Amino acid sequence: MSRSLRVNGTDHEIHSDGETPLLWVLRDELGLKGSKFGCGIGQCGACTVHIDGRAMRSCITPVQEVSAPVTTIEGLATEAGLHPVQEAWIDHNVPQCGYCQSGQVMSAVALLEEEPNPDDERIRRFMSGNLCRCGTYPRIHAAIRAVADGGDA
Amino acid sequence: MNVSRRDLFRLGAAGSGALVLSMTLPGCASRQGREPSHEGGWAPNAWLELDPEGNVIFTLARVEMGQGTYTGITTLVAEELDIPPERIEVRFAPVGSDYTNPQYQLQVTGGSTSLRTSWQPIRAGAARVRHVLVKAAAAVWQVKSEQITTRDGAAHHPDGNQRLPYGDLVSLASRQSLPDEVELKHEDDFRYIGRHNRRLDARAKVTGEAVFGIDVEREGLVYAVVSRPPMQGAWFESVEDAEARKMPGVIDVFTIDRGVAVVAETYWQARKAQEKLDIRWDETDAVTKDHQAVFTQYRRAADDSSGDTERSEGDAMGRLEATDDRFEAEYEAPFLAHATMEPQNATAEVTDIGMQVWAPTQGPDMARIAAARVSRFSPDEITVHTTFLGGGFGRRLTQEYVEEVAAIADRVERPVKLIWSREEDIRHDMYRPAMLHRFRAALDGSRIQAWDHQITGPLIFDWFARNAAAAQYPWAPKFLYNTLASMGRMTEDTFLTPKDHSAIEGAVEYPYDVPDIMVRHTHADAGIPVSYWRSVGHSHNGFAVETFMDELAHQAGEDPVAFRLKHLADMPRHRRVLELAAEKADWSGPLPEGRARGVALHRSFGTYVAQVVEASIENQRIRVHRVVCATDCGQMVNPDVVRMQMEGGIIFGLTAALYGWIDWEDGRLQQSNFHDYTLMRQDETPEIDVILVDSDEGPQGVGEPGTPPAIPALGNALFALTGDRQRRTPFSAGTANA
Structure with a gap:
């Protein structure tokens, strides 16, 4: 079963199991390696991304629970330059x-x-x-x- | 300054756990001619490659783990080549004899040696290249070389109008021979050294583009996790893996020397399958000591053996026996984990010509030995690529993760990435050794007459030798690897293997003017794996020596700063940083209610650091408000990088002082992740003022020296606050700790 995920303004079809943490979907399925694995329990913040504009720990967020758009470090800069x-x-x-x-x-x-x-x-x-x-x-x-x-x- | 490539290259300071202390500059590194990496390129030496398009590529032999080699050593190239540092493309070096760290005879990044060992050879290498570029321009313009100036990556004609970018000169310059002798720039002419302050890796690190080991991508990559023995010294007995094999994405489950590997299409699938393994471990020979048992062992060893004399002046033992007015104290430093933010990981791929390994490692040559040890390949068939390192602090000097991934890749024959969980990273670390310190001293009024320091604990080299010994003999057959390691251990402190200073560094260099001094080491090893941890022996010796100095100042009824100065008559650089820190911290000035100051002074890796810490206790919690740090590290290349390293080193030390604790129960490590192996956070961070001393002395280390004084300076502040002496870390905010 696949699901849809909007990341940095682009829609993606996701094939990972729904319980897979968003972090590993971003890194290993979508190839966005900027978000990092540090602890896996939401203690260190290395995996922080924005979901619907709010800072979230992607290492403890199952991808099936993500319905709002995601922004990662790769999506922060614009054509005008860095944030x-x-x-x-x-x-x-x-x-x-x-x-x-x-x-x-x-x-x-x-x-x-x-x-x-x-x-x-x-x-x-x-x-x-x-x-x-x-x-x-x-x-x-x-x-x-x-x-x-x-x-x- | 004239440098000949045959010059002996000597270092100002003894290294930490150095394998070899001094040797000739590797001559081949400056030899003319190397295969360029691309068509039309010119590689005049092992470090530099230029091409007609104007690209300048610098091969960086010391890995970047936060300490700033990427910026600092590139700045040296930029200076002598007269090109802005930003215009230089930096690549990480492969394994090669040209890239050996002259202080260790290994391709090691550690011991705060990178800048000081690069200072002359890298500048000379770049200066030789500039020399032939100028000669080429002189030939084009038919003027004398001396009339030509260089700046911004171009040669400039004496008429002030014409210029030739280096790219235009590459073809001609590549036919010139490099000079043996070369003049290095005088410091008055420096454009970048001492001035360049922007980190060259900052942009890649704020955009997510920097590639760390964990980010390596390969076509068809699969993922591995390893279950390791839950106790040190336990062994694999059997595994029931049928359930794990049925899990989605699982490719294979098999045992390797270090445990049971699960390989799957994705990392998360490998983790989920790992949970289904049912493994039996043979715990017959497992280490079951906890912190307390280790210290019981150390105390017995210290009672039974006075140890090896490491420094002896006058007759400390005689004087201490003769006096009734003897002051004694005992200190404990616990095992500590490194906790790099990037957990240990590595990637390997078998190809038809051998094995490629990608690893965030501080020792790529040792990584190559580690991969050879467990695979069908010999070192010359193995290529190691290093990446950015998500923190090092000594953790990545040993190569367990490379041994694991190479064994796995050798079997699955697909590119495979191994990632340790945080729990595995904490529980299978090679720890900062726990150490016991015993002091005895005799005072005569306000002067110390005799000082006896007995240090009890293991030697790191005993554990480090595993892959380090063979890395020095990469042609040796694999069946000799363990023999070489054993020989290395047995010959420690002989002409074959230099002395391991890891237990005593920071204690034998005791700087204070005392007539009778004894420093000794009693060897005791609890069987728990230990390794280098930011500032190594200085991390515990700095704590113990500078706390005991504070105890003696108190005993003598003296101000801690004045007491130290009184014993530093002939140590101007020590005095200078101590006086500067005290002055800037307003040492004798008023403080807000409920706060106190403490001071410590420690020289390590050639650098002098004094710190004054201001602290309080609020709601049973220690709060650090301010740290003033005065540093003399000799000449600076990037002063703001020095500042960053002091700030980071201080926070690293304060983290150990407040929280650092690793312990076992029934042989099982109790800490597992950041909720129980606590690191300092933003809301606990003090204000930090760093004062840098201008100096004409040679450059020294900066990655580690900020750490040692932070621990005793805080402990001494807590004593001033509460009257309770902090004789073990982590410190206690309660009343009775002494």
């Missing part, structure tokens, strides 16, 4: 190993869409679902702060 959050990440030299950063960026974009000018405490709390073993947290905070203060998210 302002991605630009801020580059300007602040955020990534080290980079493995968690797709998830960090997707969480930050979701936060700023929900709340364009969050205070520091709100940034800290919202971003605490995304682990980074390299310790890029201070720069993640600074990059979000810069986008929020620039007001162009």
Whole structure:
């Protein structure tokens, strides 16, 4: 049995079993490798994507439960260029190993869409679902702060 | 500066667990002529390839795992070649003798050695290429080489108008011979070194385009998972796999040396089928020690054997026996997991000419041995491709995941990707060794008169030798691999195999001016696999030494900063960072109610780091508010990358100090994932101020030195806050911990 899934503006026929987590459908069936596997239990946020604009952990979301459009890190940039959050990440030299950063960026974009000018405490709390073993947290905070203060998210 | 390719290349610091400490610069790496990777290309040495279209391709021999080699070493090329770093295309090196790390005689990325071992040879390699490009331009223009300048990837005519891009000069330059001697740029002329601050890999890492090991794609790829023994030292006995074989997508189920493999069309199908396996393990010889039993073993060993003397000055033992005014303390550092964000994984494919392996590994030459060990192929039939690494921290110096995937691919004959779950990654790690530290010291007023430090625990090399020994002899037949490893272990600290410093580094270099010093190591191994973990021995020695220094300062009734300075009269670089950190942190200044400061100073991998941590305890939880970090790492190539490494190193250290804990019950590891192996999160992250000292000294390591002082600086702050001494990690927010 196949099902339909809209990802980054394109409709796909999905053949994976319905219980398969969205993450593995994105990575292995659709070839979108930007979303990462980190823990498989929704603890680290490396797999964060947007479902209907909200940040969700794709490693614990069965694909059969996804009916709204999905946006992944690959769908963030437009023809006009990178998303302002991605630009801020580059300007602040955020990534080290980079493995968690797709998830960090997707969480930050979701936060700023929900709340364009969050205070520091709100940034800290919202971003605490995304682990980074390299310790890029201070720069993640600074990059979000810069986008929020620039007001162009 | 003149560099000859025959020059001896020496390193300023002893390495961590170094296999070989110093040797000649690999001459063949700068030899003229190598097959270019594409038509019309010119590959003047093992690192560089230029073509008529103006492309400059740099082969990076040190893997990028977050520490910044991709940017840093490319910046060295850019400087001597006079081309913007952004214009250079970076490729990851295959296995090859030209790419060996001169500090280890292995193709290893680790020990915070990448930049300092590349500083001269990479610059010289690029400078030689620039030299012949200039000669080619001089021939075209019929002017003298000295009149030509280079910038932005082009030669510039003395008339100030004409320019020749390097691409136009490739054909002519490729017929010139490279000079033996070459002049490197004077630092006053640097355009990029010390100034270039944008990570070259940042864009790929914020768009999802960067390819990590787990992202490797092959036509017809299938997926494998492996069930491994639940206890260290347990063995496979039997498996009932009929149910698993019936699961959708399953291709095969079979045993390999390390466990039971399930291969399926997709990763998720392999996982679901794995749940249906019924495996019996033989636990007869399994290790059943928990943390407490390990430390009981260590204490017995420490009581029974005074250990090997690693440093002895004056008569510490005599003086300590003679005095009644002796101060003693004991410290514990637990086993720790690496927990790289990218779980261990690797991909392998058998072709008609051999095996290809893709792996996020810190040691591709050891990966090749690992693949050869378990497959029908010899090392020269195996190609290893490295990818971006989703964190390393030492975890990817050993090659278990490569051994597994090679054994599986050898059997299924389809390209196969093996992925470890997070639970498998935590439970089958090679851990930071647990270590016991015992100190005795004698004070005379506010001066330390005698210092005795006994370190008890395993040597990492005993575990590391498995594939490392054979990787140094890639022509050796496979039946000798284990013999080579045993020989490596037996000959440790002889002319054959250099000394393993992993247990004692950061303790033998005790910097304080004390008349009688004794540092000794008592060997004790609990049978639990151990490996290198960011900052290695410094991670526990830094904690123990700098906490005990704080205890002595308190005992002497002295300020912790003043007490350290008093014992550092002839150590200007130590003094400098300590004074800078104290000043910037307003060490003696007022603090908000309920907060305290602690300090620590530690040199590792050639770099001096002092940190002042400001902490409080709120609702029974330790809160770290601010860390001030002063760093002297010699000359810097990308100062902001140094800053990033200090920030990350501090958070890595604080994570160990607050949470790091691995323990067993009946031989079964209790931690499994991020809910019970906790890492610091965004809402706990302190404000971090990094001060970088300007220096003309040679560049030193930065990936690891930020970690060691963070642990004792926090513990010392908690002592200042509560009066309870933190003698083991993770620290306790309760009242009685001492």
